[in-house]
Amino acid sequence: MxxxxxxxxxxxxxxxxTGIAGSLLAPQLDSKNILQTIxxxxxxxxxxxxxQLILERFVSLQAxxxxxxxIAGRILxxxxxxxxxxxxxxxxxxxxxxxxxxxTNPVVISSNAYIEGWAWKIAQAHPMGYSEMEPGYWADQxxxxxxxxxxPSQS
Amino acid sequence: MQPNSSNAAPATDGTIYDVVIVGAGVxxxxxxxxxxxxxxxxxxxxxxxxxxxxxxxxxxRYYTSPAKMPESPYPPNPINTDPSQINVGRAxxxxxxxxxxxxxxxxxxxxxxxxxxxxxxxxxxGGGTLWHWLGTSLRLLPGDFELKTKFGHxxxxxxxxxxxxxLYARGETEMGVSCTVETQQYMDGLYPPxxxxxxxxxxxxxxxxxxxxxxxxxxxxxxPMNVAPTPVARNSIPYDGRRACAGNTSxxxxxxxxxxxxxxxxxxxxxTTGNVTILYRTVASKVVVDPESGxxxxxxxxxxxxxxxxxxxxxxxxxxxxxxxxxxxxxxxLLLMSATDQLPDGVANSSGQVGRNLMDHPLYLSWAxxxxxxxxxxxxxxxxxxxxxxxxxTEHRKDWAAFRMEIGNEGWNFPIxxxxxxxxxxxDGTNVSQLNPRKEKLYGTALVDRLNKLFTRQxxxxxxxxxxxxxxxxxxxxxxxxxxxxxxxxLIDYRLSEYTRKGFKKAREVNSxxxxxxxxxxxxxxxxxxxxxxEVDGEGFNYFGAGHLMGTTLMGFTRxxxxxxxxxxxxxxxxxxxxxxxxxxxxxxxxxxLTITALAFATADTLNKRLTK
Numbered sequence: 120m121x122x123x124x125x126x127x128x129x130x131x132x133x134x135x136x137t138g139i140a141g142s143l144l145a146p147q148l149d150s151k152n153i154l155q156t157i158x159x160x161x162x163x164x165x166x167x168x169x170x171q172l173i174l175e176r177f178v179s180l181q182a183x184x185x186x187x188x189x190i191a192g193r194i195l196x197x198x199x200x201x202x203x204x205x206x207x208x209x210x211x212x213x214x215x216x217x218x219x220x221x222x223t224n225p226v227v228i229s230s231n232a233y234i235e236g237w238a239w240k241i242a243q244a245h246p247m248g249y250s251e252m253e254p255g256y257w258a259d260q261x262x263x264x265x266x267x268x269x270x271p272s273q274s
Numbered sequence: 275m276q277p278n279s280s281n282a283a284p285a286t287d288g289t290i291y292d293v294v295i296v297g298a299g300v301x302x303x304x305x306x307x308x309x310x311x312x313x314x315x316x317x318x319x320x321x322x323x324x325x326x327x328x329x330x331x332x333x334x335r336y337y338t339s340p341a342k343m344p345e346s347p348y349p350p351n352p353i354n355t356d357p358s359q360i361n362v363g364r365a366x367x368x369x370x371x372x373x374x375x376x377x378x379x380x381x382x383x384x385x386x387x388x389x390x391x392x393x394x395x396x397x398x399x400g401g402g403t404l405w406h407w408l409g410t411s412l413r414l415l416p417g418d419f420e421l422k423t424k425f426g427h428x429x430x431x432x433x434x435x436x437x438x439x440x441l442y443a444r445g446e447t448e449m450g451v452s453c454t455v456e457t458q459q460y461m462d463g464l465y466p467p468x469x470x471x472x473x474x475x476x477x478x479x480x481x482x483x484x485x486x487x488x489x490x491x492x493x494x495x496x497x498p499m500n501v502a503p504t505p506v507a508r509n510s511i512p513y514d515g516r517r518a519c520a521g522n523t524s525x526x527x528x529x530x531x532x533x534x535x536x537x538x539x540x541x542x543x544x545x546t547t548g549n550v551t552i553l554y555r556t557v558a559s560k561v562v563v564d565p566e567s568g569x570x571x572x573x574x575x576x577x578x579x580x581x582x583x584x585x586x587x588x589x590x591x592x593x594x595x596x597x598x599x600x601x602x603x604x605x606x607x608l609l610l611m612s613a614t615d616q617l618p619d620g621v622a623n624s625s626g627q628v629g630r631n632l633m634d635h636p637l638y639l640s641w642a643x644x645x646x647x648x649x650x651x652x653x654x655x656x657x658x659x660x661x662x663x664x665x666x667x668t669e670h671r672k673d674w675a676a677f678r679m680e681i682g683n684e685g686w687n688f689p690i691x692x693x694x695x696x697x698x699x700x701x702d703g704t705n706v707s708q709l710n711p712r713k714e715k716l717y718g719t720a721l722v723d724r725l726n727k728l729f730t731r732q733x734x735x736x737x738x739x740x741x742x743x744x745x746x747x748x749x750x751x752x753x754x755x756x757x758x759x760x761x762x763x764x765l766i767d768y769r770l771s772e773y774t775r776k777g778f779k780k781a782r783e784v785n786s787x788x789x790x791x792x793x794x795x796x797x798x799x800x801x802x803x804x805x806x807x808x809e810v811d812g813e814g815f816n817y818f819g820a821g822h823l824m825g826t827t828l829m830g831f832t833r834x835x836x837x838x839x840x841x842x843x844x845x846x847x848x849x850x851x852x853x854x855x856x857x858x859x860x861x862x863x864x865x866x867x868l869t870i871t872a873l874a875f876a877t878a879d880t881l882n883k884r885l886t887k
Contacts, residue, residue, distance in 0.1 A: 257659070
């Protein structure tokens with residue numbers, strides 16, 4: 120896979136793992152260059168061998184026409200790819216890379232990775248220390264979850 | 275902009291300032307600004323790094339910090355650092371994980387004889403610890419000033435509430451406190467007729483309003499559980515050239531838009547007068563006493579350039595008056611370090627009380643999940659916008675310590691570090707959060723949906739419990755451990771009194787009853803292995819530091835049993851004043867900053883009179 124194909128596979132894999140549409144994870148207008156940030160964080164921390172392995176596994180499952188859910192379930196069940204898949208999910212949600220089997224002392228990818236962490240949107244909130252909301256917004260209910268997180272169109 | 279600040283310490287030799295202040299925090303800033311605006315000349319010695327031109331560097335440090343702690347944005351990084359190798363150390367939350375190991379914790383904690391650690395932290399940088407305060411600006415209540423007389427505990431203040439009220443108003447104006455007087459109905463007589471805060475109150479959160487409705491008509495110990503908006507030094511409208519709070523949910527450790535007041539606001543005003551000089555990276559090391567007059571003749575200081583490089587120079591600052599404004603650990607440390615043959619117990623210490631009566635608002639934390647049909651949408655808005663204040667000054671203080679209940683808008687961030695822990699539990703199949711008892715492993719939309727349902731129902735209550743003055747809880751000097759400048763590090767002896775412990779028990783009882791009353795499921799856990807663990811009637815508790823360091827140079831009625839008089843002047847030295855919460859003889863349950871500002875204004879008035887008469 121060339122770089123473009125690898126990134127495309129990474130986005131599709133990430134969609135399957137996180138349940139968040141790939142078009143949101145890697146928006147066309149990517150003003151914070153978030154795809155490159157997260158992708159680089161993934162490759163650097165998983166290591167190029169493990170990175171290639173999981174992407175190739177994903178592509179081969181995808182070629183069988185399997186659904187996101189089935190693909191993600193199988194990859195997470197892999198002895199080798201499973202921990203990497205978990206780390207990718209955490210990376211998108213939390214902006215940090217956690218070594219397999221750990222929940223503390225992560226590698227912080229970048230300030231943008233923190234700010235764009237999806238856990239905040241899943242909470243219908245915003246990152247602590249970074250809000251683009253108007254003063255007083257906290258007095259009311261937030262918009263519905265679907266305004267923050269769009270699931271993939273494929274089920 | 276800092277027109278008169280300088281990174282390199284210029285010589286102060288030959289210059290006699292009207293006032294020399296130790297500490298560029300809120301107290302020092304207010305006194306400097308008040309006096310400088312009267313054309314008096316002020317020198318401030320600040321141990322730490324200068325106030326940066328922009329807070330963006332601090333924001334980046336915060337964003338990229340693996341654990342978002344109060345000290346995360348601020349230099350130097352205390353993690354994995356031996357405090358003996360740092361010129362200007364300070365207590366940090368990192369210390370708490372290593373409380374028994376002085377090679378990793380700046381405060382040397384004596385945990386013998388059932389003592390427990392002192393767990394509050396502070397900063398030593400330009401602007402001081404107000405960089406990461408919450409902004410809560412409650413007044414102490416009238417009974418707080420008469421704790422001994424009315425309730426038989428601790429000590430009284432030598433100042434009545436009536437004298438503090440106008441000073442509180444000045445603090446509220448300087449900081450820009452947002453509050454509507456009518457919402458503060460839990461105590462009569464707090465305000466003079468017609469008093470208004472400088473700004474209307476900050477809006478209550480959706481959580482606050484939900485709790486308010488759910489707790490309507492609910493009382494405990496005869497007091498209604500009213501959810502009252504908290505007076506806060508966060509702008510509800512543009513004020514003093516700063517923006518309105520936009521709810522970034524990071525008051526601690528840093529407001530990204532300076533909608534929350536901090537000491538740099540006043541310090542910058544002071545610098546603009548042209549009458550204030552700040553020497554940064556300049557550590558006061560000795561208060562020098564003239565043996566004949568008993569007056570302070572100068573303050574010796576060490577300068578540094580490399581944070582780990584030791585001293586690079588030294589000098590003596592000379593003024594007509596001196597003010598120590600270095601809070602409740604570094605101020606007594608400096609006084610004790612200033613011991614001489616003539617004053618073997620240190621400066622200002624004829625009472626033997628310097629360093630004693632170290633206090634905090636030890637914090638009882640509880641957390642719960644709202645019912646499924648009542649999400650409250652945390653992690654939004656200022657960290658806290660309301661509290662339950664009705665148990666702060668009741669007759670029960672005869673039996674148990676008062677406490678206030680601060681309602682948090684940040685979900686379970688404080689209790690378990692969410693939104694980091696719960697997702698990891700559901701990704702890894704673990705149950706650290708207690709929200710995944712079946713240890714499910716989820717992914718895809720099931721993961722998103724589950725997390726959303728949990729995040730949006732999380733909230734917590736932080737109970738700030740009163741302490742009474744106890745001379746055995748103290749700061750002294752370590753004989754074994756120093757900082758990189760060779761100065762002895764603070765040695766801490768600390769324990770919670772029975773009075774405070776009983777307050778914890780009541781706080782738990784009331785919190786749990788609140789959760790039950792509103793149908794929330796409580797998840798509070800106690801860790802027996804934590805060094806803060808203690809028991810009351812066989813029931814185990816942990817406590818957190820509130821960051822409210824108090825006591826250690828108490829204000830009192832007589833020179834025999836206190837360090838400063840009611841004007842904050844040291845009994846022993848006519849030209850030495852101490853400001854900040856180290857002078858508080860009783861803590862009450864209000865966050866101390868507003869009272870600190872009130873006392874700073876009073877001290878500035880006194881100094882102005884004495885300098886201009």
